[in-house]
Amino acid sequence: MDPTPRLIEALDADRDGAVARLTEWLRIPSVSAQPQHAADCVRAAEWLRDQLSGLGFTAGLRQTPGHPVVVAHHPGTNPALPRLLYYGHYDVQPAEPFELWTTPAFEPTLFEGPNGPRIRARGAVDDKGQVMTWLEAMRAWHSIAGGPPCPVTVVVEGEEEVGSPNLDAFLRDAAAELAADVAVISDTNMWNADTPALSTRLRGLCYVQLDIRAASRDLHSGMYGGSALNPINLITRILGELHDDQGRIRIPGFYDGVPELSAEQRAAWQALGFSEQDFLGEIGLSVPVGEKDRGALERLWARPTADINGIWGGYAGVGSKTVIAAEAHAKVSFRLVPGQDPQKVVDGFRAFVTARLPADAKAELQVFGLGHGIEVPADSRFIRAAQAALAEEYGRPAALIGCGGSIPVVSSLKTLLGLDSVLMGFGLEDDQVHSPDEKFDLRCLHQGARSHARLLAKLAAG
Amino acid sequence: MDPTPRLIEALDADRDGAVARLTEWLRIPSVSAQPQHAADCVRAAEWLRDQLSGLGFTAGLRQTPGHPVVVAHHPGTNPALPRLLYYGHYDVQPAEPFELWTTPAFEPTLFEGPNGPRIRARGAVDDKGQVMTWLEAMRAWHSIAGGPPCPVTVVVEGEEEVGSPNLDAFLRDAAAELAADVAVISDTNMWNADTPALSTRLRGLCYVQLDIRAASRDLHSGMYGGSALNPINLITRILGELHDDQGRIRIPGFYDGVPELSAEQRAAWQALGFSEQDFLGEIGLSVPVGEKDRGALERLWARPTADINGIWGGYAGVGSKTVIAAEAHAKVSFRLVPGQDPQKVVDGFRAFVTARLPADAKAELQVFGLGHGIEVPADSRFIRAAQAALAEEYGRPAALIGCGGSIPVVSSLKTLLGLDSVLMGFGLEDDQVHSPDEKFDLRCLHQGARSHARLLAKLAAG
Numbered sequence: 001m002d003p004t005p006r007l008i009e010a011l012d013a014d015r016d017g018a019v020a021r022l023t024e025w026l027r028i029p030s031v032s033a034q035p036q037h038a039a040d041c042v043r044a045a046e047w048l049r050d051q052l053s054g055l056g057f058t059a060g061l062r063q064t065p066g067h068p069v070v071v072a073h074h075p076g077t078n079p080a081l082p083r084l085l086y087y088g089h090y091d092v093q094p095a096e097p098f099e100l101w102t103t104p105a106f107e108p109t110l111f112e113g114p115n116g117p118r119i120r121a122r123g124a125v126d127d128k129g130q131v132m133t134w135l136e137a138m139r140a141w142h143s144i145a146g147g148p149p150c151p152v153t154v155v156v157e158g159e160e161e162v163g164s165p166n167l168d169a170f171l172r173d174a175a176a177e178l179a180a181d182v183a184v185i186s187d188t189n190m191w192n193a194d195t196p197a198l199s200t201r202l203r204g205l206c207y208v209q210l211d212i213r214a215a216s217r218d219l220h221s222g223m224y225g226g227s228a229l230n231p232i233n234l235i236t237r238i239l240g241e242l243h244d245d246q247g248r249i250r251i252p253g254f255y256d257g258v259p260e261l262s263a264e265q266r267a268a269w270q271a272l273g274f275s276e277q278d279f280l281g282e283i284g285l286s287v288p289v290g291e292k293d294r295g296a297l298e299r300l301w302a303r304p305t306a307d308i309n310g311i312w313g314g315y316a317g318v319g320s321k322t323v324i325a326a327e328a329h330a331k332v333s334f335r336l337v338p339g340q341d342p343q344k345v346v347d348g349f350r351a352f353v354t355a356r357l358p359a360d361a362k363a364e365l366q367v368f369g370l371g372h373g374i375e376v377p378a379d380s381r382f383i384r385a386a387q388a389a390l391a392e393e394y395g396r397p398a399a400l401i402g403c404g405g406s407i408p409v410v411s412s413l414k415t416l417l418g419l420d421s422v423l424m425g426f427g428l429e430d431d432q433v434h435s436p437d438e439k440f441d442l443r444c445l446h447q448g449a450r451s452h453a454r455l456l457a458k459l460a461a462g
Numbered sequence: 463m464d465p466t467p468r469l470i471e472a473l474d475a476d477r478d479g480a481v482a483r484l485t486e487w488l489r490i491p492s493v494s495a496q497p498q499h500a501a502d503c504v505r506a507a508e509w510l511r512d513q514l515s516g517l518g519f520t521a522g523l524r525q526t527p528g529h530p531v532v533v534a535h536h537p538g539t540n541p542a543l544p545r546l547l548y549y550g551h552y553d554v555q556p557a558e559p560f561e562l563w564t565t566p567a568f569e570p571t572l573f574e575g576p577n578g579p580r581i582r583a584r585g586a587v588d589d590k591g592q593v594m595t596w597l598e599a600m601r602a603w604h605s606i607a608g609g610p611p612c613p614v615t616v617v618v619e620g621e622e623e624v625g626s627p628n629l630d631a632f633l634r635d636a637a638a639e640l641a642a643d644v645a646v647i648s649d650t651n652m653w654n655a656d657t658p659a660l661s662t663r664l665r666g667l668c669y670v671q672l673d674i675r676a677a678s679r680d681l682h683s684g685m686y687g688g689s690a691l692n693p694i695n696l697i698t699r700i701l702g703e704l705h706d707d708q709g710r711i712r713i714p715g716f717y718d719g720v721p722e723l724s725a726e727q728r729a730a731w732q733a734l735g736f737s738e739q740d741f742l743g744e745i746g747l748s749v750p751v752g753e754k755d756r757g758a759l760e761r762l763w764a765r766p767t768a769d770i771n772g773i774w775g776g777y778a779g780v781g782s783k784t785v786i787a788a789e790a791h792a793k794v795s796f797r798l799v800p801g802q803d804p805q806k807v808v809d810g811f812r813a814f815v816t817a818r819l820p821a822d823a824k825a826e827l828q829v830f831g832l833g834h835g836i837e838v839p840a841d842s843r844f845i846r847a848a849q850a851a852l853a854e855e856y857g858r859p860a861a862l863i864g865c866g867g868s869i870p871v872v873s874s875l876k877t878l879l880g881l882d883s884v885l886m887g888f889g890l891e892d893d894q895v896h897s898p899d900e901k902f903d904l905r906c907l908h909q910g911a912r913s914h915a916r917l918l919a920k921l922a923a924g
Binding site: 032033034035093094096100161162163189203205207209214215216217218219220221222223224225226227228229230232233235236237238239240241242243276279280283284285286287288289290291296299300303305306307308309310311312313314315316317318319320321322323324325328329330331333335358359360368369403404405406429432433434435436437 | 494495496497555556558562623624625651665667669671676677678679680681682683684685686687688689690691692694695697698699700701702703704705738741742745746747748749750751752753758761762765767768769770771772773774775776777778779780781782783784785786787790791792793795797820821822830831865866867868891894895896897898899
């Protein structure tokens with residue numbers, strides 16, 4: 001008998017419970033980038049471990065040189081079914097600038113949006129709320145059948161927002177324990193609130209910090225201006241040349257291996273009817289940047305980028321200070337597409353900087369993350385099961401889309417464990433991911449949970 | 463009878479007293495740029511007022527919309543002598559970054575240097591220590607003759623380090639009260655510890671803050687990278703173009719009115735034997751920047767510059783944050799030479815930015831100060847008296863030099879009160895003005911006081 005109606009009933013009956021659980025988790029400020037939140041990261045991991053234990057999983061924390069990984073196993077009620085590995089992350093982005101939040105970032109707040117109630121908090125959608133979609137599906141299966149039909153392994157890390165520096169080593173060491181047939185991840189977006197989506201392309205990410213040093217101390221700009229090298233002048237000169245007039249990135253070898261879109265892919269994306277005007281209009285912009293000769297979705301999903309994510313040096317206080325600083329710094333990241341080698345991009349950037357560096361300046365590069373762009377096969381039984389589950393839940397087919405963001409773990413799962421990933425995400429474009437006032441629509445939380453419950457039913461039905 | 467020997471004797475006998483007084487003044491953190499130090503600025507002004515009252519001056523504080531001006535008058539013992547106006551400033555630069563100070567910036571500390579004892583503190587030389595040189599000379603004259611021979615007016619402001627926004631209005635309003643024949647200022651350097659100098663050229667200063675805004679909020683660099691305008695990318699692109707490959711500044715009209723050096727001037731400066739290698743070597747640099755086709759002292763004293771004094775935007779914390787910031791900011795200043803119009807430079811910079819601004823970006827310019835470059839006549843009776851006083855004190859002639867820094871008041875004194883300035887300064891190149899570990903050699907303090915006492919004697923002798 002198809003268990004789906006009873007799963008849906010269980011999820012519908014416990015909507016408030018699901019929101020309460022998510023709220024509890026969101027209250028824990030598990031900001032992986034900030035050392036002062038290290039203990040909060042452990043608390044967030046322990047919270048999830050306890051939830052999984054309560055659902056019949058064998059769950060524990062695995063130490064890493066950084067924040068721990070939550071690992072849990074359930075044998076499933078039918079060990080003959082495919083083994084699933086659910087991946088997510090319990091860490092969140094820094095919430096700064098705090099003053100731009102309508103309500104405090106770590107005091108989750110319900111409020112009404114055009115599509116019903118929403119929850120506002122750092123991590124609401126990225127990724128705690130999305131992890132909750134499959135966790136609530138596990139709860140429904142637990143309540144009606146004593147557990148999921150398939151054997152399930154859970155891996156939820158605490159360093160995704162800082163480039164997962166310790167995940168690969170962990171996956172490599174635990175490869176035997178983590179053996180599975182496919183990975184399932186909810187950390188991407190729907191096409192829109194009514195249209196589900198499966199992401200089959202992800203951009204990779206190189207994230208570096210450039211530190212430029214010149215004189216041995218800060219200098220008076222009157223006494224030294226016109227003679228002494230100014231590292232802030234220099235860093236603007238170097239980084240100001242990252243793009244040419246056509247929006248192309250000028251790092252040598254940067255486009256090596258970047259494939260051209262197939263005609264089919266181009267047509268499929270064109271059929272989505274994406275309006276870049278609306279996309280930009282929502283954030284107060286009107287003119288796209290990037291390569292002038294490329295389409296909108298192509299630029300977002302299938303072309304690499306270079307963005308300066310932070311810059312600082314010299315005096316940034318009130319009023320004026322006539323200083324020539326001794327140092328200047330910038331955080332620079334590159335979104336990569338399948339075919340690009342992240343290490344070659346870093347090497348190219350280093351060469352780009354070095355070629356523009358006068359004798360007196362010293363440049364250092366710190367690398368915070370290297371992730372390949374990735375493409376997942378769209379025709380597997382798992383993608384087909386996910387398409388069926390989503391179509392059943394939403395009453396319309398799922399769009400097969402790209403994603404401009406990076407989930408480097410997808411590449412690691414493929415390389416280290418041999419797993420393809422089903423990227424079934426429930427975020428929306430206006431969720432303000434990484435921004436102040438991040439939110440998650442409760443409708444997405446609920447339909448996400450129902451979709452995951454259905455997916456397990458589809459896989460159980462074979 | 464020449465009073466000079468008795469003046470010297472009095473100053474020599476009270477060396478420790480002079481250091482104790484300077485120490486007391488340096489303990490007051492009169493940072494004009496930082497609102498939290500407003501009360502300290504008043505305290506520093508009151509301290510000076512009380513010192514002047516103790517030396518027979520009629521002294522008081524004059525309110526301005528910002529920090530008060532200390533004004534004091536002494537009729538002099540011979541009203542027929544030329545009237546002198548002594549200018550200085552009691553405010554200091556911010557001391558950040560505090561952690562780079564060997565001892566706390568506002569706990570003055572004596573230590574031994576190659577030329578004897580020094581005092582380390584923010585403001586040690588700029589300008590409290592230099593003000594003390596003429597204040598101690600007044601004390602010596604007070605002790606041996608009941609006051610200075612010439613009628614003396616003192617004007618010591620508290621906003622020099624923030625561009626003197628209220629000084630011009632004050633000078634204009636008080637013009638009658640401040641009538642004098644010449645201004646005397648100690649806020650410049652000696653040629654070296656053994657060679658005194660009179661500065662006859664000063665660069666002016668334009669100081670602006672550029673604020674660039676794009677999207678209505680911070681964005682996720684994965685979701686928006688390749689489509690949304692990044693204001694940090696943009697600000698580096700704009701400011702990276704400030705200089706061309708030859709070191710010339712590319713702002714339209716920037717060099718309008720910049721005069722060429724006379725052959726005599728060029729020869730006189732060449733005779734000083736300035737070593738730019740040593741000048742830069744001391745701060746860990748070796749290759750000069752600036753216009754490639756100009757001499758070293760010419761670039762420092764007679765050519766305008768553009769320096770970014772601060773830049774900030776996006777994430778500057780630990781690790782990585784994949785954000786496209788909504789704003790980027792920079793503080794930019796221009797050192798100007800006589801002939802340049804500061805307002806035209808600001809207008810030119812505005813046009814330079816606007817010409818590089820895409821439709822979606824908004825740029826705002828805040829102006830923190832506008833000061834002309836200036837040249838003072840080298841052949842007046844006052845300069846001759848100062849040359850005689852310095853030659854007597856140091857046993858060698860004073861160098862007539864330029865100064866890369868800006869003392870906008872020199873221009874204001876000329877324009878508003880009709881006064882030329884005698885710029886007799888006792889700073890040294892290694893004083894770390896505006897940097898951590900600012901210091902003043904006690905030898906400079908003492909010989910400066912003796913030189914000022916001698917100058918008054920020369921003027922009294924006619």
